Amino acid sequence: MRKIQMVDLQKQYQQIKSEVEEALQQIMESAAFINGPAVKNFQGNLENYLGIKHVIPCANGTDALQVSLMTLGLEPGDEVITTTFTFIATAEVIALLGLTPVLVDVYPDTFNIDVQAIEKAITPKTRAIIPVHLFGQCADMESIMALAEKHDLSVIEDNCQAIGADYIFKDGSKQKAGTMGILGCTSFFPSKNLGCYGDGGAIFTDDDQLDYQLRGIVNHGMFVRYYHDLIGVNSRLDSMQAAILDVKLKRLDTYIQKRQEAAAYYNNAFAGNNHIKTPVTAPFTTHVYHQYTLVLDGIDRDKLISFMIEKQIPVMVYYPIPLHLQKAYSDDRYQRGDFPVSEHLAANVISLPIHTELDAEQLEYITTNLLEGVRLSQK
Ligand SMILES: *Cc1c(COP(=O)(O)O)cnc(C)c1O
Numbered sequence: 001m002r003k004i005q006m007v008d009l010q011k012q013y014q015q016i017k018s019e020v021e022e023a024l025q026q027i028m029e030s031a032a033f034i035n036g037p038a039v040k041n042f043q044g045n046l047e048n049y050l051g052i053k054h055v056i057p058c059a060n061g062t063d064a065l066q067v068s069l070m071t072l073g074l075e076p077g078d079e080v081i082t083t084t085f086t087f088i089a090t091a092e093v094i095a096l097l098g099l100t101p102v103l104v105d106v107y108p109d110t111f112n113i114d115v116q117a118i119e120k121a122i123t124p125k126t127r128a129i130i131p132v133h134l135f136g137q138c139a140d141m142e143s144i145m146a147l148a149e150k151h152d153l154s155v156i157e158d159n160c161q162a163i164g165a166d167y168i169f170k171d172g173s174k175q176k177a178g179t180m181g182i183l184g185c186t187s188f189f190p191s192k193n194l195g196c197y198g199d200g201g202a203i204f205t206d207d208d209q210l211d212y213q214l215r216g217i218v219n220h221g222m223f224v225r226y227y228h229d230l231i232g233v234n235s236r237l238d239s240m241q242a243a244i245l246d247v248k249l250k251r252l253d254t255y256i257q258k259r260q261e262a263a264a265y266y267n268n269a270f271a272g273n274n275h276i277k278t279p280v281t282a283p284f285t286t287h288v289y290h291q292y293t294l295v296l297d298g299i300d301r302d303k304l305i306s307f308m309i310e311k312q313i314p315v316m317v318y319y320p321i322p323l324h325l326q327k328a329y330s331d332d333r334y335q336r337g338d339f340p341v342s343e344h345l346a347a348n349v350i351s352l353p354i355h356t357e358l359d360a361e362q363l364e365y366i367t368t369n370l371l372e373g374v375r376l377s378q379k
Contacts, residue, residue, distance in 0.1 A: 001361050004353055006314045007191045011357040016247050023243035036239035042246045046202065049164075049249060050176045052184075054211035056203040057237035058218050061160040061187025064201040065130070066093040067235060068156045068183040071213045074099055074127050081121050082130040082158075083113040084322040085342040090132055090158050091323050102126070103324050105339040109280040111293070111349075112139040114341075119147055128154040133162030133177050135293055135318075136193070136259075138285035141167050141180045155181035159204075161290035163194045164256050168284050177285075178204050188237070188245055193259070193290050194252055196241040258356040259289040262363060266292055266352060269367035275299050275374050291318055292354040300377045301350060307373035313366055316351045 002011070013020070027038055039057055046055045058064050069080070076098035082090050084103040094101040104117035113131045129148055131139035141157075148155045159178030163186050166174045178184030186192075188200030203214055213230075216223045221232030237245075248255070263279065270276045277295040281287040296304070301317075308315045322342040324334035336343065352366060 001365060002359070004313050004362050004366065005355070006316060006351075006353050007355045008357040009190055009195075009355075012355070016251070019247045020244055023247060024240055027239050027243055033239050034236060036242075038239040038243040038246065039237055042237075042242040042249070043202075045246060045249055049252070050179050050204060052176070052179045052204045053206045053208070054204065054214075056205070056211060056214045056218065057242065058201045058203060058235040059237065060199040060235075061158075061185060061189065061192075061201040062089040062093060063218075063233065063235040064160075064185035064187070064203045065089060065156065065158060066096065067214060067217050067233065068185055068203055069093055069097055069099065069128070070217050070233075071183070071210055072128060072154050077125065078127040079123060079125045080128045080130060081118050081126060083132055083134070083342075084324045084339050085111060085319065085345060086132045086134060086158070086323065087160070087319065088323065088326065089160075090130055091329065094130075095329070099127075100125070101323075101329070103322075103334065103339070105341045106134075106345070108295075108341050108345070110137060110139075110282050111135060111345060112137070112282070113144075115140050115143045115147065118144065122147075122151050122153075126151065126153060128156060130156045130158050131181075132158040132160075133165060133285075135279070136162050136165060136288040136290040137281055138162060138165055138167045138177050140282065140284065142169055142284065145180060154183070157181040157184040159184050160187040160189075160192060160201075162288055163192070164252050165288045166286045168286075170284075179206070182207060183210065188241065193255065193288055194245065194248055196244045196248075198238075198241055200237045200241045200245065201235075202237070255356045256288045258358075259354055260287070262354055262358045263287070263289045263292050265363045266367060269363075269371070270294070273371065273374065275378065276370075289354050291316075291351045293318065293349050293351045295345065296348045296350060296374070298379050299348075299374055300379050301348065303377040304350065304370075304373045307376060308369065311365075311369045311373075313369055314353060317346075317349060318351050320346055322346050
């Protein structure tokens with residue numbers, strides 16, 4: 001059996017090797033390394049795929065979030081509401097810009113931001129909401145957008161984990177994750193569902209004025225060469241990464257399907273086990289399974305992890321510490337116990353390998369051992 005990895009990028013590469021190498025060769029021969037045609041091509045193809053007017057490529061997902069906040073004209077002390085159960089980057093950029101991150105809890109089933117908790121956290125200083133489409137399914141965007149409209153707030157979607165997921169509105173219409181807020185952000189970090197071979201990211205918007213602003217900010221605040229109207233940053237997607245992404249974008253829907261098939265296999269294998277809660281998908285979204293995350297009940301998680309490692313099955317805990325309990329974000333406003341759902345999840349979740357290359361033999365091996373590990377790790 002092939003060695004199991006959380007994400008098997010080596011095997012995935014074998015399937016697209018010739019196309020990737022040809023694309024890279026062309027760039028090296030043309031020497032158009034920065035802002036070359038490959039970047040424009042990928043940008044256009046991603047705009048079509050998402051059904052959005054503008055995709056602004058940048059250097060990584062964290063920059064996408066930071067630059068998005070920079071275009072909104074916020075002032076120090078303005079509050080931005082986000083979830084405490086996410087990757088640190090979401091709140092990091094808020095704090096870096098001198099804004100105040102306001103954290104709220106999540107729903108126990110979907111792990112996504114609790115809309116009622118957002119409403120309670122709104123104050124006269126609130127300016128924006130950053131919902132995260134965690135692990136590959138959309139947050140409740142229809143409710144979040146309604147709330148934002150009511151209170152005149154901007155919504156930036158952190159779509160680093162859910163590219164390609166569909167949001168299904170109450171009237172049955174669909175929209176891609178990341179295209180509903182005024183701005184959407186993604187990361188092309190190698191292990192993301194659409195990943196390059198280095199760092200990369202992008203911002204999505206339908207707004208022409210924001211598109212103009214964003215392109216200036218990612219380019220040193222420059223709109224006319226060597227005239228700097230704003231304080232900006234240097235944040236680019238390079239041509240080689242764009243070319244690789246173009247090869248993988250064509251396969252994104254197939255990749256998503258493969259992840260969904262692996263998730264369905266897991267769900268089926270674990271159904272009925274009362275120590276394991278399998279992922280719950282909300283009715284208003286598809287799930288692209290950036291992570292396949294179980295919630296354990298009555299299990300010594302450390303013992304289970306040791307068992308899995310002994311069997312050479314990698315497993316991960318996303319995320320072991322919610323943001324309000326992180327040292328760098330410790331704050332008189334928050335204490336342990338404030339966000340019970342996130343704290344419970346942090347203590348009881350476990351993520352299994354999920355990627356585009358899992359075969360039947362590996363899935364069989366993982367599920368058999370997980371069930372055995374759970375049996376041996378009961379508290
Ligand atoms: C990966 C990720 C980011 C940051 O993306 P980078 O490209 O690593 O900067 C931000 N938010 C979430 C939810 C992520 O998963």
